[in-house]
Amino acid sequence: MRREIRICGFGGQGIILAGVILGEAATKAGFQAVQTQSYGPESRGGAARSEVVISDGPIDYPRVTKADVVVALSQPAYDRFAGDIVSGGAVIVDESGVTAEGAEVQPFTATAQEVGHKIVTNIVMVGYLGARLDLIDPAILEETVLRNVPPGTEELNRKALKAGQELFAAQVS
Amino acid sequence: MNIIEAIGGRELFTQGDVACAYGALLGGCTFFAGYPITPATEVAEAMSRLLPKIRGVTVQMEDEIASISAVIGASWAGRRAMTATSGPGFSLMMEGIGYACMTETPCVIVNVQRSGPSTGQPTEPAQGDMMQARWGSHGDNELIVLAPNSVQECVDLTRLAFELADRFRNPVFVMTDGEVGHMREKIVLPAAEEIDIRPRPAPSTPPGEFVPFKAVKGKVPEMASFGTGYHTYVTGLTHKESGLPTTDNAEEHTGLIRRICEKITDATDELTRVEMDQDDGATVGIVSYGISSRSAAGAVRLLRAEGMKVSHLRLVTVYPFPERVIRDFAAPLSRVLVPELNLGQICHTVREALDGAAAVEKVSKIGGEIITPDEIVEAVLSSGEPVKV
Numbered sequence: 001m002r003r004e005i006r007i008c009g010f011g012g013q014g015i016i017l018a019g020v021i022l023g024e025a026a027t028k029a030g031f032q033a034v035q036t037q038s039y040g041p042e043s044r045g046g047a048a049r050s051e052v053v054i055s056d057g058p059i060d061y062p063r064v065t066k067a068d069v070v071v072a073l074s075q076p077a078y079d080r081f082a083g084d085i086v087s088g089g090a091v092i093v094d095e096s097g098v099t100a101e102g103a104e105v106q107p108f109t110a111t112a113q114e115v116g117h118k119i120v121t122n123i124v125m126v127g128y129l130g131a132r133l134d135l136i137d138p139a140i141l142e143e144t145v146l147r148n149v150p151p152g153t154e155e156l157n158r159k160a161l162k163a164g165q166e167l168f169a170a171q172v173s
Numbered sequence: 174m175n176i177i178e179a180i181g182g183r184e185l186f187t188q189g190d191v192a193c194a195y196g197a198l199l200g201g202c203t204f205f206a207g208y209p210i211t212p213a214t215e216v217a218e219a220m221s222r223l224l225p226k227i228r229g230v231t232v233q234m235e236d237e238i239a240s241i242s243a244v245i246g247a248s249w250a251g252r253r254a255m256t257a258t259s260g261p262g263f264s265l266m267m268e269g270i271g272y273a274c275m276t277e278t279p280c281v282i283v284n285v286q287r288s289g290p291s292t293g294q295p296t297e298p299a300q301g302d303m304m305q306a307r308w309g310s311h312g313d314n315e316l317i318v319l320a321p322n323s324v325q326e327c328v329d330l331t332r333l334a335f336e337l338a339d340r341f342r343n344p345v346f347v348m349t350d351g352e353v354g355h356m357r358e359k360i361v362l363p364a365a366e367e368i369d370i371r372p373r374p375a376p377s378t379p380p381g382e383f384v385p386f387k388a389v390k391g392k393v394p395e396m397a398s399f400g401t402g403y404h405t406y407v408t409g410l411t412h413k414e415s416g417l418p419t420t421d422n423a424e425e426h427t428g429l430i431r432r433i434c435e436k437i438t439d440a441t442d443e444l445t446r447v448e449m450d451q452d453d454g455a456t457v458g459i460v461s462y463g464i465s466s467r468s469a470a471g472a473v474r475l476l477r478a479e480g481m482k483v484s485h486l487r488l489v490t491v492y493p494f495p496e497r498v499i500r501d502f503a504a505p506l507s508r509v510l511v512p513e514l515n516l517g518q519i520c521h522t523v524r525e526a527l528d529g530a531a532a533v534e535k536v537s538k539i540g541g542e543i544i545t546p547d548e549i550v551e552a553v554l555s556s557g558e559p560v561k562v
Contacts, residue, residue, distance in 0.1 A: 020357055024186035027359040033186075035357040038541070041211070041295055061471035061546050062356055062464075 002055045003133065004064040007125070008081040009073030009094075012044040014122030017148060019050030021126050022136075025144040026054045029136045034062040047077045054135060069132070071125055072098055073108065092128075094121070111163050120160035123149075127164020138165065177365040179226040184361050189353040190257075192327035192360055193283050194219035197255050199328065199363070200335025201370040202281070203229035204252040206243035208236050208262060211295040212351035213285035216257035237262035241269030244280045248273075249407060251373060251398035253335050257283035259351075260302055261292055263309070270344050271310035272409045277386070277394065277433060279338035279373075283331065283347045285354035286514075288541060297541030298351030300463055300514040304521075306346050307492050313430050315437035317345040317444060318492040320463040324358035330489070337444070339373055341436055342393050348491065350514065352464045352543050375401060386429075387414040392436035438493050446489035447498055455482035457553055458506045458531075460499060460523050462488040464543055465512040471546030476553060483553060491519065496526040503531045510552055512536035512544050 005022065009015045016037050023035035033054045040046035051064045066086040072078035073094045082091050082100065093100045096109040106128060112121040123145060130141045142161055149157045176198045177183055187195075193216050197205070205220035207213075221231040230247075234240040240256045247254040258266060263284050273280050286302050288294035302309075306318050317337050319330040327349060334345040376383045376395040385405040388394045397403030406416035411426045419425045437444070448466075450473065461469040466487040476483045486502045488495065503509050509531045511520035517535040524533040536552045538544045 020186070023357055027186050033359070035186075036352065037355055039296060060467045060474060062352070062467055063543060063545075065545060065547070 002053065002059075003069075003135070004067050004086075005052045005054070005129065005133070006049065006064050006067045006070045006081060007051075007073075008047065008049045008070070008077035010044070010077065011039050011046045011048040013048070013073050014119075015048040015073065016050045018122040018126050019052045021141075021144050021148050022129065023052045023054070024148070025130070025136045025141045026052070028140045028144060031056060031135065032059050034059050036062050047074070047080050049077065049081050054133075069129065071129065072100070072103075073121065073125070074098065078103075106167060108164070111167060112160055115159040115163050116156050120156055123157050123160035124164040124167070127161040128167050129164075130161075131165045131168035174226050175365045176227060176368055177362060179223050180362065183364065184359065186357055186359050187324060188215055188355055188357050189321070189324045189327040189349055190215035190285060190355065191219045192324045193257065193331045193347060193349065193354075194223060195360070195362060196328040196331025197281065197335065198223060198227065199368060200281070200332040201253040202255050202335060203227065204244070204247035204254040205229070205231045205256065206234050206240045206247070206254070207256045207258065208234055208240050210259045210262050212287055212298070212354045213257045213259045213262075213283065215354070216283055216285070220255075237265040238269060241266040241273070241280075241282070245269060245273050245276070245278045248278045248280050249399050251400065253279070253281075253339070253373075255281040255283065255331075255335075257285065259285050259287045259295075260289040260299075263302055263305065267305075267309045270316075271312060271314060273344045274310065274314035274316070274433060275312075275409045276407050277342035277396070278344070279342055279396070280344050281331065281334045281338055281347065282344060283349065286348065286350040288351075288539065294541055296351065298353075298464060298514060298543060299539065300348075300350055300465065300518070301539070303348065303491065303513070303515065303518045306348055313434055315343070315434045316492055317341065317343060317437060317490070318348055319346065319446075319489060320348045320491050321353060321489075322463055322466045322487070323353070324356060325360045326489075327353065328360055328362065340393070341440070342396055343433075343437060348463065350464050373398060376403065380404065384414045385416045386412060388432060388436070392432050392439065441493040441495065442497070444490050444493055445495040445498055447495060448487040448489065449498075449502060450485040450487075451502070452477070452482045452484045455484045456506055457482075457508045457510070458484035458486065458503060459510050459512065459549065459553075460486045460488065460502070460519075461512055462491050462519065465514060468544040468546055469512055469549055472549035472553065475546055475550050488519075494522055494526065499523060499526045500530065503527050506531045508532045508534060510534050510536050510549065512538075512549050512552075514538055514543065
């Protein structure tokens with residue numbers, strides 16, 4: 001089993017953190033995982049990309065070659081990074097700000113705003129992806145989110161994670 | 174506070190840069206001096222967070238020349254000392270590195286290689302400083318160069334670097350890159366009770382009888398740290414065993430420089446660490462190091478899945494260059510490919526070692542993306558004689 005996930009968006013959207021949380025949670029759940037990243041020299045803006053490879057065995061090449069899932073939270077990131085998908089793989093874009101023919105559309109930003117602030121859009125997406133991948137125990141995922149977010153934001157992030165999980169549950173029901 | 178308490182646990186999901194800092198602590202490092210530079214800054218950040226917890230010191234210096242100089246000074250003051258940088262800073266450090274070789278000062282330099290020359294592409298990985306690591310400082314000298322390819326190895330090889338620096342009284346380089354430096358993986362650290370850090374041993378002879386640059390066992394002299402009662406004169410000029418300068422005596426110069434080079438080259442077999450994955454009957458092989466070794470391992474997996482035979486040798490120690498191991502590895506081969514994130518560096522050293530015994534082909538990539546397994550597969554299939562199936 002080898003799953004390759006690519007998350008991309010603007011620098012500052014929490015793209016890297018989302019990948020870190022998925023990778024760390026996967027290792028806590030007993031898998032091997034590598035998280036890699038690339039971004040430009042600017043700390044805000046630009047196209048940021050975070051990749052996670054999850055496997056039940058050793059991982060040699062650490063990057064995504066053919067993604068099982070790509071999530072794009074910005075148009076430039078979609079345009080640049082949405083290629084190289086396995087057949088049957090999914091490209092998921094945020095409803096706000098990304099136009100992409102043939103891609104699945106999810107209201108990550110709108111859901112984050114509903115739970116309190118668009119700053120937790122990345123955690124909504126982590127909740128959605130976690131549920132969709134169905135590899136990581138939700139309790140492990142929640143614990144990992146809470147360990148990686150700034151003190152004082154735990155409740156908002158917990159709600160965001162749950163909202164993301166519900167987004168997927170509503171989709172499959 | 175013990176080291177594991179300072180780090181905050183034994184099992185962590187963390188970056189290669191941070192892992193180098195953890196490895197340094199496990200190696201006994203208590204002094205870090207550096208100047209921030211992408212993609213090595215996280216090493217300095219981690220050291221500034223960790224060292225005060227174990228009575229160590231982190232200093233942000235005004236530049237990289239000052240950083241390596243501070244590291245050399247701290248080492249003579251009895252501390253195990255490290256700096257971390259990337260290409261532009263590595264260039265600046267070369268003068269100090271030569272001084273450390275000449276004065277036989279143990280120190281560890283982490284180079285998280287980025288794309289160059291000059292300031293190049295700051296956030297992009299590269300392996301373009303490999304020749305500089307060996308030949309960057311002027312005059313004859315030898316370096317010990319280790320190349321981790323995972324976050325766990327950033328811990329293990331940085332820890333090892335401190336042991337080797339002390340044992341050989343020489344600078345040791347940990348040559349990582351922007352990919353390994355920023356990559357996150359799970360690491361496992363030793364239990365606190367398994368960590369045994371001892372101060373650098375004092376010379377076996379008392380002050381007065383001690384000759385600071387006379388090798389007593391093998392070719393490495395014992396080291397007397399400042400402030401321990403020993404008299405030591407330290408200079409970058411050619412010096413006698415007493416440490417005092419002697420700049421116009423061919424015999425003394427030759428003896429000193431041959432000794433500081435041979436103390437490393439004589440130990441090549443002992444210093445060599447490789448991962449050998451030989452396929453019986455293969456005529457094509459790959460020699461790799463650092464991040465590109467993971468691409469190579471992926472390529473080997475893909476080729477073998479197609480029923481092809483291919484061998485792979487990964488250099489963990491890049492210098493002193495393991496010529497004998499490479500010749501043995503290549504003995505049954507007619508082609509050897511060397512994938513690197515540069516336009517061809519270690520491929521030259523491999524070619525020199527093989528001296529025509531096999532054709533050496535470079536697989537080069539620059540620009541910021543690491544080499545994919547498919548690109549190596551294509552190189553294996555595209556030239557030379559057909560791969561044996």
